[in-house]
Amino acid sequence: MQFVIPLSKKGDPLFRQVYRGLRQAILSGTFRARDRLPSTRDLAEKLSISRAVVLLAYEQLVAEGFAASRGGSGTYVSEGLARGRAKKLENSASLKLSPYGTAAAEVAATVDFPGRRSVPLRYDFAYGGRGDVENFPFEMWRRILLRHARKAPVHQLDYGEAAGSFALREAISIHVRRSRAVLCDPSHVIVVNGSQQALDLVARVLIERGDPVAIEDPQYQGAREVLRAAGACLHPVPVDRDGLNPGQLPKDACVAFVTPSHQFPTGAILPLARRLAVLDWARSRNAVVVEDDYDGEFRYEGQPLESLQGLDNEGRVIYIGTFSRTVFSALRIGYLIAPKSLVPAFTSAKWLCDRHTATLEQETLAEFISTGMYERHLRGLRRRNTARREALLSSIQKYLGERVEVTGDGSGTHIVLWPRKRVLEDTIVAHAAALGVGIYGISRYFLTRPSRPGLMLGYSRMNESRIREGIRLLGEVL
Ligand SMILES: Cc1ncc(COP(=O)(O)O)c(C=O)c1O
Numbered sequence: 392m393q394f395v396i397p398l399s400k401k402g403d404p405l406f407r408q409v410y411r412g413l414r415q416a417i418l419s420g421t422f423r424a425r426d427r428l429p430s431t432r433d434l435a436e437k438l439s440i441s442r443a444v445v446l447l448a449y450e451q452l453v454a455e456g457f458a459a460s461r462g463g464s465g466t467y468v469s470e471g472l473a474r475g476r477a478k479k480l481e482n483s484a485s486l487k488l489s490p491y492g493t494a495a496a497e498v499a500a501t502v503d504f505p506g507r508r509s510v511p512l513r514y515d516f517a518y519g520g521r522g523d524v525e526n527f528p529f530e531m532w533r534r535i536l537l538r539h540a541r542k543a544p545v546h547q548l549d550y551g552e553a554a555g556s557f558a559l560r561e562a563i564s565i566h567v568r569r570s571r572a573v574l575c576d577p578s579h580v581i582v583v584n585g586s587q588q589a590l591d592l593v594a595r596v597l598i599e600r601g602d603p604v605a606i607e608d609p610q611y612q613g614a615r616e617v618l619r620a621a622g623a624c625l626h627p628v629p630v631d632r633d634g635l636n637p638g639q640l641p642k643d644a645c646v647a648f649v650t651p652s653h654q655f656p657t658g659a660i661l662p663l664a665r666r667l668a669v670l671d672w673a674r675s676r677n678a679v680v681v682e683d684d685y686d687g688e689f690r691y692e693g694q695p696l697e698s699l700q701g702l703d704n705e706g707r708v709i710y711i712g713t714f715s716r717t718v719f720s721a722l723r724i725g726y727l728i729a730p731k732s733l734v735p736a737f738t739s740a741k742w743l744c745d746r747h748t749a750t751l752e753q754e755t756l757a758e759f760i761s762t763g764m765y766e767r768h769l770r771g772l773r774r775r776n777t778a779r780r781e782a783l784l785s786s787i788q789k790y791l792g793e794r795v796e797v798t799g800d801g802s803g804t805h806i807v808l809w810p811r812k813r814v815l816e817d818t819i820v821a822h823a824a825a826l827g828v829g830i831y832g833i834s835r836y837f838l839t840r841p842s843r844p845g846l847m848l849g850y851s852r853m854n855e856s857r858i859r860e861g862i863r864l865l866g867e868v869l
Pocket of ligand 1: 650
Protein backbone atom coordinates (compact mmCIF):
# COMPACT_ATOMS: atom_id res chain seq x y z
CA MET A 392 0.00 0.00 0.00
CA GLN A 393 1.28 3.46 -0.94
CA PHE A 394 1.29 5.21 2.41
CA VAL A 395 3.19 8.40 3.16
CA ILE A 396 3.47 10.54 6.27
CA PRO A 397 4.67 14.07 5.57
CA LEU A 398 7.34 14.91 8.17
CA SER A 399 8.67 18.29 9.09
CA LYS A 400 11.93 19.12 10.86
CA LYS A 401 10.24 21.98 12.65
CA GLY A 402 7.35 21.64 15.04
CA ASP A 403 6.35 18.48 16.90
CA PRO A 404 8.80 15.68 17.76
CA LEU A 405 9.08 13.11 14.93
CA PHE A 406 7.45 10.29 16.85
CA ARG A 407 4.33 12.41 17.36
CA GLN A 408 4.20 13.23 13.66
CA VAL A 409 4.42 9.53 12.80
CA TYR A 410 1.84 8.65 15.44
CA ARG A 411 -0.54 11.32 14.13
CA GLY A 412 -0.09 10.21 10.51
CA LEU A 413 -0.94 6.60 11.41
CA ARG A 414 -3.84 7.61 13.63
CA GLN A 415 -5.33 9.71 10.85
CA ALA A 416 -4.85 6.83 8.40
CA ILE A 417 -6.73 4.50 10.75
CA LEU A 418 -9.54 6.96 11.43
CA SER A 419 -10.03 7.79 7.77
CA GLY A 420 -10.15 4.13 6.79
CA THR A 421 -6.84 3.92 4.92
CA PHE A 422 -6.12 1.08 7.37
CA ARG A 423 -9.21 -0.84 8.39
CA ALA A 424 -9.99 -2.92 11.46
CA ARG A 425 -7.69 -5.98 11.64
CA ASP A 426 -5.35 -4.60 8.91
CA ARG A 427 -1.70 -5.09 9.62
CA LEU A 428 0.23 -1.85 9.96
CA PRO A 429 3.55 -1.59 8.05
CA SER A 430 6.41 -3.17 9.96
CA THR A 431 8.37 -0.70 12.04
CA ARG A 432 11.52 -1.50 10.04
CA ASP A 433 9.83 -0.87 6.66
CA LEU A 434 8.20 2.33 7.78
CA ALA A 435 11.43 3.65 9.31
CA GLU A 436 13.24 2.93 6.07
CA LYS A 437 10.56 4.48 3.94
CA LEU A 438 10.47 7.65 6.04
CA SER A 439 14.27 7.72 6.46
CA ILE A 440 14.03 7.94 10.23
CA SER A 441 15.27 5.78 13.04
CA ARG A 442 13.30 2.65 13.90
CA ALA A 443 13.20 3.75 17.55
CA VAL A 444 11.07 6.73 16.53
CA VAL A 445 8.57 4.48 14.75
CA LEU A 446 8.51 2.10 17.71
CA LEU A 447 7.60 4.98 20.01
CA ALA A 448 4.75 5.98 17.69
CA TYR A 449 3.41 2.39 17.61
CA GLU A 450 3.61 2.17 21.39
CA GLN A 451 1.45 5.27 21.62
CA LEU A 452 -1.11 3.84 19.17
CA VAL A 453 -1.27 0.60 21.15
CA ALA A 454 -1.56 2.49 24.46
CA GLU A 455 -4.50 4.48 23.12
CA GLY A 456 -6.25 1.39 21.73
CA PHE A 457 -5.93 2.23 18.02
CA ALA A 458 -3.81 -0.84 17.41
CA ALA A 459 -2.81 -4.06 19.13
CA SER A 460 0.47 -5.86 19.00
CA ARG A 461 0.25 -9.60 18.19
CA GLY A 462 3.42 -11.19 19.51
CA GLY A 463 5.94 -11.58 16.73
CA SER A 464 3.47 -11.20 13.86
CA GLY A 465 3.17 -7.41 13.87
CA THR A 466 0.84 -4.61 14.88
CA TYR A 467 -2.83 -4.67 13.78
CA VAL A 468 -5.58 -2.07 13.69
CA SER A 469 -8.00 -2.70 16.55
CA GLU A 470 -11.44 -4.22 16.06
CA GLY A 471 -14.36 -1.80 15.89
CA LEU A 472 -12.50 1.08 14.33
CA ALA A 473 -14.81 1.64 11.41
CA ARG A 474 -13.73 3.56 8.35
CA GLY A 475 -14.57 7.24 7.97
CA ARG A 476 -14.34 8.25 11.64
CA ALA A 477 -11.77 10.94 10.96
CA LYS A 478 -12.94 14.33 12.03
CA LYS A 479 -12.78 16.76 9.20
CA LEU A 480 -12.63 20.41 10.08
CA GLU A 481 -15.53 21.13 7.81
CA ASN A 482 -17.69 18.37 9.31
CA SER A 483 -20.61 19.79 11.17
CA ALA A 484 -23.66 17.81 12.14
CA SER A 485 -26.92 19.67 12.14
CA LEU A 486 -27.41 20.09 15.89
CA LYS A 487 -30.46 21.46 17.57
CA LEU A 488 -30.17 24.98 18.96
CA SER A 489 -32.07 26.41 21.90
CA PRO A 490 -34.36 29.40 21.20
CA TYR A 491 -31.50 31.59 22.51
CA GLY A 492 -28.97 29.82 20.26
CA THR A 493 -31.24 30.21 17.23
CA ALA A 494 -31.73 33.90 17.93
CA ALA A 495 -28.00 34.41 18.62
CA ALA A 496 -27.11 32.73 15.32
CA GLU A 497 -29.53 35.03 13.50
CA VAL A 498 -28.04 38.06 15.25
CA ALA A 499 -24.51 36.89 14.35
CA ALA A 500 -25.32 37.35 10.69
CA THR A 501 -25.77 41.07 11.29
CA VAL A 502 -23.01 41.70 13.85
CA ASP A 503 -19.89 43.65 12.98
CA PHE A 504 -17.22 41.61 14.72
CA PRO A 505 -14.06 43.68 15.13
CA GLY A 506 -11.62 43.21 12.35
CA ARG A 507 -8.84 45.14 10.80
CA ARG A 508 -9.40 47.21 7.73
CA SER A 509 -7.18 45.99 4.95
CA VAL A 510 -6.14 49.60 4.35
CA PRO A 511 -6.14 51.65 7.56
CA LEU A 512 -7.77 55.03 7.13
CA ARG A 513 -5.54 58.02 7.67
CA TYR A 514 -8.34 60.16 9.07
CA ASP A 515 -10.51 57.67 10.87
CA PHE A 516 -13.34 59.33 12.81
CA ALA A 517 -13.95 56.04 14.61
CA TYR A 518 -16.38 56.10 17.52
CA GLY A 519 -17.95 53.61 19.87
CA GLY A 520 -15.92 51.94 22.57
CA ARG A 521 -12.72 53.52 21.35
CA GLY A 522 -10.97 55.76 23.79
CA ASP A 523 -7.81 57.78 23.41
CA VAL A 524 -5.50 54.80 24.02
CA GLU A 525 -2.45 56.61 22.71
CA ASN A 526 -2.53 58.97 25.68
CA PHE A 527 -3.30 56.37 28.31
CA PRO A 528 -0.56 56.20 31.01
CA PHE A 529 0.38 52.61 30.19
CA GLU A 530 3.73 52.81 31.99
CA MET A 531 1.96 53.57 35.24
CA TRP A 532 -0.68 50.92 34.56
CA ARG A 533 1.94 48.25 33.86
CA ARG A 534 3.77 49.09 37.05
CA ILE A 535 0.65 48.68 39.19
CA LEU A 536 -0.38 45.50 37.37
CA LEU A 537 3.07 44.00 37.75
CA ARG A 538 3.19 44.79 41.45
CA HIS A 539 -0.18 43.14 41.98
CA ALA A 540 0.88 40.14 39.89
CA ARG A 541 4.12 39.73 41.88
CA LYS A 542 2.73 40.33 45.32
CA ALA A 543 -0.83 39.05 45.07
CA PRO A 544 -1.58 37.15 48.28
CA VAL A 545 -2.65 33.54 47.73
CA HIS A 546 -6.29 34.30 48.61
CA GLN A 547 -6.40 36.77 45.74
CA LEU A 548 -5.51 34.03 43.30
CA ASP A 549 -8.44 31.92 44.42
CA TYR A 550 -12.02 32.57 43.25
CA GLY A 551 -13.10 36.02 44.30
CA GLU A 552 -16.45 37.62 45.02
CA ALA A 553 -19.01 37.39 42.20
CA ALA A 554 -19.88 41.07 42.53
CA GLY A 555 -16.22 42.02 42.16
CA SER A 556 -13.35 43.04 44.38
CA PHE A 557 -14.47 45.22 47.27
CA ALA A 558 -11.68 47.73 46.61
CA LEU A 559 -12.89 48.27 43.05
CA ARG A 560 -16.57 48.43 43.99
CA GLU A 561 -15.72 51.01 46.60
CA ALA A 562 -13.60 53.06 44.18
CA ILE A 563 -16.35 52.93 41.54
CA SER A 564 -19.08 53.93 43.98
CA ILE A 565 -17.07 56.92 45.23
CA HIS A 566 -16.29 58.00 41.67
CA VAL A 567 -19.82 57.75 40.26
CA ARG A 568 -21.35 59.41 43.32
CA ARG A 569 -19.05 62.36 42.85
CA SER A 570 -18.95 62.63 39.10
CA ARG A 571 -22.42 61.38 38.05
CA ALA A 572 -24.48 61.83 41.24
CA VAL A 573 -25.33 58.14 41.21
CA LEU A 574 -26.92 57.10 44.51
CA CYS A 575 -25.07 54.00 45.61
CA ASP A 576 -22.63 52.34 47.94
CA PRO A 577 -20.29 49.41 47.16
CA SER A 578 -23.04 46.89 47.93
CA HIS A 579 -25.01 48.07 44.87
CA VAL A 580 -22.10 47.70 42.46
CA ILE A 581 -21.48 44.58 40.37
CA VAL A 582 -18.27 44.57 38.38
CA VAL A 583 -18.81 43.11 34.91
CA ASN A 584 -16.80 42.35 31.78
CA GLY A 585 -17.66 45.59 30.00
CA SER A 586 -21.10 47.13 29.85
CA GLN A 587 -22.00 44.57 27.21
CA GLN A 588 -22.10 41.94 29.93
CA ALA A 589 -24.25 44.23 32.06
CA LEU A 590 -26.77 44.45 29.20
CA ASP A 591 -26.69 40.68 28.83
CA LEU A 592 -27.27 40.18 32.57
CA VAL A 593 -30.23 42.56 32.47
CA ALA A 594 -31.76 40.46 29.70
CA ARG A 595 -31.17 37.23 31.67
CA VAL A 596 -32.46 38.54 34.96
CA LEU A 597 -35.43 40.66 33.88
CA ILE A 598 -36.66 39.62 30.46
CA GLU A 599 -38.61 36.58 29.30
CA ARG A 600 -38.99 35.58 25.65
CA GLY A 601 -41.77 37.65 24.13
CA ASP A 602 -41.67 40.36 26.81
CA PRO A 603 -42.27 43.86 25.43
CA VAL A 604 -39.17 46.03 25.90
CA ALA A 605 -38.83 49.72 25.05
CA ILE A 606 -35.71 50.76 23.19
CA GLU A 607 -34.69 54.10 21.71
CA ASP A 608 -34.85 54.36 17.93
CA PRO A 609 -32.11 54.69 16.77
CA GLN A 610 -30.35 52.67 19.45
CA TYR A 611 -27.05 51.09 20.50
CA GLN A 612 -26.74 47.91 18.47
CA GLY A 613 -25.04 46.10 21.40
CA ALA A 614 -28.25 46.42 23.43
CA ARG A 615 -30.47 45.58 20.47
CA GLU A 616 -28.51 42.40 19.70
CA VAL A 617 -28.66 41.19 23.30
CA LEU A 618 -32.40 41.81 23.46
CA ARG A 619 -33.04 40.11 20.16
CA ALA A 620 -31.08 37.07 21.24
CA ALA A 621 -33.10 37.01 24.47
CA GLY A 622 -36.30 36.94 22.41
CA ALA A 623 -37.59 40.30 23.66
CA CYS A 624 -40.31 41.99 21.64
CA LEU A 625 -38.70 45.34 20.81
CA HIS A 626 -40.77 48.52 20.86
CA PRO A 627 -38.80 51.31 19.20
CA VAL A 628 -39.41 54.71 20.83
CA PRO A 629 -38.72 57.68 18.53
CA VAL A 630 -35.80 59.97 19.34
CA ASP A 631 -35.75 63.66 18.41
CA ARG A 632 -33.34 66.53 19.07
CA ASP A 633 -33.95 66.14 22.80
CA GLY A 634 -33.52 62.39 22.84
CA LEU A 635 -36.16 59.78 23.57
CA ASN A 636 -39.75 61.01 23.50
CA PRO A 637 -41.26 59.73 26.79
CA GLY A 638 -44.78 60.36 25.53
CA GLN A 639 -44.24 57.47 23.11
CA LEU A 640 -43.08 54.91 25.65
CA PRO A 641 -45.27 51.81 25.22
CA LYS A 642 -47.93 51.08 27.81
CA ASP A 643 -47.03 47.48 28.39
CA ALA A 644 -43.19 47.36 28.38
CA CYS A 645 -41.52 45.97 31.50
CA VAL A 646 -38.07 47.45 30.78
CA ALA A 647 -36.83 50.54 28.90
CA PHE A 648 -33.24 50.96 27.68
CA VAL A 649 -32.05 54.58 27.54
CA THR A 650 -28.85 56.56 26.96
CA PRO A 651 -29.83 59.94 28.48
CA SER A 652 -26.45 61.67 28.81
CA HIS A 653 -25.54 61.27 25.10
CA GLN A 654 -28.19 59.38 23.20
CA PHE A 655 -26.55 56.64 21.18
CA PRO A 656 -26.15 57.34 18.32
CA THR A 657 -27.70 60.83 17.81
CA GLY A 658 -25.89 62.42 20.76
CA ALA A 659 -29.01 64.19 22.12
CA ILE A 660 -28.99 65.06 25.82
CA LEU A 661 -32.26 64.16 27.55
CA PRO A 662 -33.60 67.27 29.33
CA LEU A 663 -34.68 67.14 32.94
CA ALA A 664 -38.41 67.23 32.18
CA ARG A 665 -38.10 64.17 29.95
CA ARG A 666 -36.00 62.35 32.53
CA LEU A 667 -38.72 62.88 35.10
CA ALA A 668 -41.33 61.74 32.57
CA VAL A 669 -39.38 58.51 31.96
CA LEU A 670 -39.32 57.85 35.71
CA ASP A 671 -43.07 58.60 35.94
CA TRP A 672 -43.72 56.16 33.12
CA ALA A 673 -41.69 53.48 34.95
CA ARG A 674 -43.54 54.12 38.20
CA SER A 675 -46.95 53.87 36.60
CA ARG A 676 -46.06 50.52 34.96
CA ASN A 677 -43.85 49.07 37.65
CA ALA A 678 -41.14 48.95 34.98
CA VAL A 679 -37.34 49.08 35.18
CA VAL A 680 -35.23 51.70 33.40
CA VAL A 681 -31.75 50.72 32.23
CA GLU A 682 -29.49 53.74 31.96
CA ASP A 683 -26.43 53.12 29.77
CA ASP A 684 -24.07 55.96 30.69
CA TYR A 685 -21.33 54.98 28.25
CA ASP A 686 -20.03 58.51 27.67
CA GLY A 687 -21.20 60.40 30.75
CA GLU A 688 -17.75 61.71 31.72
CA PHE A 689 -17.61 64.20 28.85
CA ARG A 690 -19.81 67.25 28.93
CA TYR A 691 -18.79 70.50 27.21
CA GLU A 692 -21.43 73.16 27.61
CA GLY A 693 -24.50 74.07 29.60
CA GLN A 694 -25.46 72.80 33.02
CA PRO A 695 -24.02 69.34 33.64
CA LEU A 696 -26.93 66.91 33.79
CA GLU A 697 -26.41 64.23 36.33
CA SER A 698 -27.45 60.63 35.97
CA LEU A 699 -31.07 59.58 35.63
CA GLN A 700 -30.38 57.08 38.39
CA GLY A 701 -29.67 60.00 40.76
CA LEU A 702 -33.21 61.33 40.18
CA ASP A 703 -34.88 58.02 40.92
CA ASN A 704 -36.19 57.83 44.44
CA GLU A 705 -37.92 54.48 44.05
CA GLY A 706 -35.08 52.15 43.05
CA ARG A 707 -36.22 51.45 39.48
CA VAL A 708 -33.11 52.45 37.56
CA ILE A 709 -30.22 50.13 36.74
CA TYR A 710 -27.15 52.23 35.98
CA ILE A 711 -24.48 50.85 33.64
CA GLY A 712 -21.01 52.33 33.16
CA THR A 713 -17.82 51.27 31.43
CA PHE A 714 -14.07 51.90 31.45
CA SER A 715 -13.86 51.14 27.73
CA ARG A 716 -13.70 54.80 26.73
CA THR A 717 -11.75 56.17 29.63
CA VAL A 718 -9.19 53.40 30.23
CA PHE A 719 -9.14 51.03 27.23
CA SER A 720 -11.75 48.72 25.76
CA ALA A 721 -9.65 45.52 25.86
CA LEU A 722 -9.67 45.79 29.67
CA ARG A 723 -13.29 44.57 29.58
CA ILE A 724 -14.33 46.11 32.86
CA GLY A 725 -17.61 47.88 33.41
CA TYR A 726 -20.15 48.06 36.22
CA LEU A 727 -23.80 47.58 36.85
CA ILE A 728 -25.33 49.48 39.76
CA ALA A 729 -28.56 47.83 40.78
CA PRO A 730 -31.34 48.82 43.17
CA LYS A 731 -30.98 46.87 46.41
CA SER A 732 -33.85 44.50 45.64
CA LEU A 733 -32.13 43.31 42.44
CA VAL A 734 -28.59 42.91 43.80
CA PRO A 735 -28.92 39.21 44.82
CA ALA A 736 -30.31 38.18 41.40
CA PHE A 737 -27.63 40.10 39.48
CA THR A 738 -24.82 38.87 41.71
CA SER A 739 -25.95 35.30 41.28
CA ALA A 740 -26.39 35.71 37.50
CA LYS A 741 -22.82 37.01 37.25
CA TRP A 742 -21.59 34.02 39.27
CA LEU A 743 -23.48 31.61 37.02
CA CYS A 744 -22.09 33.29 33.88
CA ASP A 745 -18.39 33.41 34.63
CA ARG A 746 -17.88 33.48 38.43
CA HIS A 747 -16.33 36.96 38.39
CA THR A 748 -14.19 39.41 36.46
CA ALA A 749 -10.41 38.81 36.50
CA THR A 750 -9.05 39.79 39.92
CA LEU A 751 -5.63 41.22 39.03
CA GLU A 752 -7.13 43.69 36.57
CA GLN A 753 -9.79 44.64 39.11
CA GLU A 754 -7.19 45.29 41.80
CA THR A 755 -5.05 47.27 39.36
CA LEU A 756 -8.00 49.42 38.35
CA ALA A 757 -9.04 49.91 41.98
CA GLU A 758 -5.59 51.30 42.79
CA PHE A 759 -5.55 53.39 39.62
CA ILE A 760 -8.82 55.02 40.71
CA SER A 761 -8.28 55.30 44.45
CA THR A 762 -4.84 56.92 44.17
CA GLY A 763 -6.25 59.71 41.99
CA MET A 764 -4.50 58.61 38.78
CA TYR A 765 -7.82 57.92 37.05
CA GLU A 766 -9.14 61.37 37.89
CA ARG A 767 -5.91 62.95 36.60
CA HIS A 768 -6.16 60.90 33.42
CA LEU A 769 -9.81 61.94 33.03
CA ARG A 770 -8.87 65.60 33.33
CA GLY A 771 -6.34 65.13 30.52
CA LEU A 772 -8.93 63.29 28.42
CA ARG A 773 -11.50 66.04 28.95
CA ARG A 774 -8.94 68.69 28.03
CA ARG A 775 -7.93 66.87 24.85
CA ASN A 776 -11.51 66.05 23.88
CA THR A 777 -12.48 69.70 24.37
CA ALA A 778 -9.70 70.85 22.02
CA ARG A 779 -10.54 68.13 19.49
CA ARG A 780 -14.22 68.95 19.58
CA GLU A 781 -13.44 72.62 18.96
CA ALA A 782 -11.18 71.75 16.04
CA LEU A 783 -13.91 69.50 14.65
CA LEU A 784 -16.72 72.02 14.98
CA SER A 785 -14.70 74.92 13.62
CA SER A 786 -13.52 72.96 10.61
CA ILE A 787 -17.06 71.72 9.96
CA GLN A 788 -18.10 75.37 10.01
CA LYS A 789 -15.27 76.27 7.65
CA TYR A 790 -15.39 73.40 5.15
CA LEU A 791 -18.97 72.13 5.30
CA GLY A 792 -20.84 75.25 6.45
CA GLU A 793 -24.56 75.18 5.83
CA ARG A 794 -24.42 71.92 3.95
CA VAL A 795 -24.81 69.95 7.17
CA GLU A 796 -26.57 70.12 10.50
CA VAL A 797 -24.62 68.93 13.56
CA THR A 798 -26.07 67.13 16.58
CA GLY A 799 -24.54 65.46 19.60
CA ASP A 800 -21.78 68.01 20.19
CA GLY A 801 -22.84 68.97 23.73
CA SER A 802 -21.36 65.87 25.36
CA GLY A 803 -19.72 62.52 24.65
CA THR A 804 -17.02 61.87 22.08
CA HIS A 805 -18.86 61.71 18.78
CA ILE A 806 -21.18 63.91 16.74
CA VAL A 807 -23.61 63.31 13.91
CA LEU A 808 -23.59 65.25 10.64
CA TRP A 809 -26.92 65.42 8.85
CA PRO A 810 -26.43 66.52 5.23
CA ARG A 811 -29.15 68.95 4.22
CA LYS A 812 -29.20 67.79 0.61
CA ARG A 813 -30.56 64.34 -0.27
CA VAL A 814 -27.52 62.09 -0.42
CA LEU A 815 -26.89 58.39 -0.13
CA GLU A 816 -25.13 57.50 3.12
CA ASP A 817 -23.23 54.56 1.65
CA THR A 818 -22.00 56.58 -1.31
CA ILE A 819 -20.61 59.33 0.92
CA VAL A 820 -19.01 56.82 3.29
CA ALA A 821 -17.37 55.04 0.33
CA HIS A 822 -16.15 58.27 -1.30
CA ALA A 823 -14.74 59.50 2.00
CA ALA A 824 -12.97 56.16 2.56
CA ALA A 825 -11.41 56.47 -0.89
CA LEU A 826 -9.79 59.70 0.37
CA GLY A 827 -8.67 57.99 3.58
CA VAL A 828 -11.46 59.48 5.71
CA GLY A 829 -13.44 57.14 7.98
CA ILE A 830 -17.03 58.26 8.65
CA TYR A 831 -19.94 56.00 9.51
CA GLY A 832 -23.57 55.89 8.40
CA ILE A 833 -26.20 56.13 11.11
CA SER A 834 -29.01 54.17 9.45
CA ARG A 835 -27.80 50.79 10.72
CA TYR A 836 -28.76 51.89 14.22
CA PHE A 837 -32.43 52.30 13.34
CA LEU A 838 -35.08 49.66 13.81
CA THR A 839 -37.48 51.68 11.69
CA ARG A 840 -36.72 53.51 8.44
CA PRO A 841 -34.58 56.60 9.17
CA SER A 842 -36.12 59.84 7.94
CA ARG A 843 -32.80 61.18 6.62
CA PRO A 844 -29.18 60.09 6.16
CA GLY A 845 -26.67 60.86 8.90
CA LEU A 846 -22.93 60.42 9.38
CA MET A 847 -21.26 59.63 12.70
CA LEU A 848 -17.84 61.04 13.52
CA GLY A 849 -15.86 60.23 16.66
CA TYR A 850 -13.12 62.67 17.63
CA SER A 851 -11.41 61.22 20.68
CA ARG A 852 -8.62 59.45 18.81
CA MET A 853 -7.28 62.04 16.38
CA ASN A 854 -5.27 65.15 17.03
CA GLU A 855 -6.54 68.55 15.94
CA SER A 856 -4.52 68.85 12.74
CA ARG A 857 -5.68 65.45 11.53
CA ILE A 858 -9.25 66.34 12.38
CA ARG A 859 -9.00 69.56 10.33
CA GLU A 860 -7.48 67.79 7.36
CA GLY A 861 -10.07 64.99 7.55
CA ILE A 862 -12.93 67.49 7.51
CA ARG A 863 -11.33 69.44 4.67
CA LEU A 864 -11.31 66.25 2.63
CA LEU A 865 -14.88 65.49 3.67
CA GLY A 866 -15.80 68.92 2.32
CA GLU A 867 -14.64 67.72 -1.11
CA VAL A 868 -16.86 64.65 -0.83
CA LEU A 869 -19.97 66.48 0.33
C1 LIG B 1 -23.97 52.91 23.89
C2 LIG B 1 -22.81 52.08 24.30
N1 LIG B 1 -22.87 51.38 25.43
C3 LIG B 1 -21.81 50.69 25.87
C4 LIG B 1 -20.65 50.63 25.16
C5 LIG B 1 -19.39 49.97 25.69
O1 LIG B 1 -19.40 48.67 25.71
P1 LIG B 1 -18.29 47.90 26.59
O2 LIG B 1 -18.26 48.50 27.96
O3 LIG B 1 -18.82 46.50 26.61
O4 LIG B 1 -16.99 48.02 25.89
C6 LIG B 1 -20.55 51.28 23.97
C7 LIG B 1 -19.33 51.15 23.19
O5 LIG B 1 -19.31 51.28 22.02
C8 LIG B 1 -21.64 52.04 23.53
O6 LIG B 1 -21.56 52.73 22.40
